[in-house]
Amino acid sequence: MITTHTHHHYYIINKPPNMVSQFVSPDDVGLLGDLAFEFPEGIHAIGRLDGHSEGLLILTTNKRVTNLLFQGEVPHKRTYWVNVGHHVSEETLHKLRTGIGIRIKGDVEYVTSPCEVEIIPRPEILVPHASESWEGVPNTWLKITLTEGKYHQIRKMVRTAGHRCKRLIRVSIEDLELGDLAAGGVKEIEESEFFRLLKIDNWQ
Incomplete structure (x- = not known):
């Protein structure tokens, strides 16, 4: 109402x-x-x-x-908790942090801007979700902070890096x-x- x-x-x-x-x-x-x-x-x-x-x-x-x-002229930080399938290597973390190619509108190749990415423990505050559990498949929680927001950007970033985004939670804007x-x-x-x-x- x-x-x-x-x-x-x-x-x-x-x-x-x-x-x-x-x-x-x-x-x-x-x-x-x-x-x-x-x-x-x-x-x-x-x-x-x-x-x-x-x-x-x-x-x-x-x-x-x-x-x-x-x-505006000054980009604003947005932080997400991201659950992906399988373990994430240091090499993959480096790719995500320094810029990775994704397809954007018009099927254009776009290299993402540098961002902050780290592996974190599963946030205890979250209520468990069925998407986190794949039998026999490990998963990794990431904390990603970026200042740009292309369509489905984080999902595309982790997919390009070889992982499936299973859960995506925005936790802060600035x-x-x-x-x-x-x-x-x-x-x-x-x-x-x-x-x-x-x-x-x-x-x-």
Whole structure:
């Protein structure tokens, strides 16, 4: 349900898997409106996650945030926890960190910008998901921080490196963090705090 307000609102949600970053879709999919929360009129998602991905998603009534955050001169860091099949070698980590070729729109070869990649223990805060378990096949958790966001970039990066992305969770954008927000949870952020954590200048 959507309610009406006159000033801007800023929220983060922990988007669960199998939900698109939209309130309306012609397809039979999970929608943001299925969450147990009454969002204000004019709400929309910023920096969408694909249907299979999870984690931090920004929702706001302020239409200028997209330009400020993702189309400005200074790129903003986004951090993800990524579960992939099999063990990841040091050679593969180096490839992911220094730039790896992926196919982007128009079937163009694109070499990704350098980014931060490290192997991490399985984050204890995560609820187990069936996709993590393949009988007889080990898996590795990675923490990847990048400043660009081509379509399905991380999935394409790890696939090019010889691994399948089994689970992808965005955990932060700059200093705006998912924290312990449960899957499907919604948290409203005060405007000045929202801009401070994202390290963008308040448009006012």
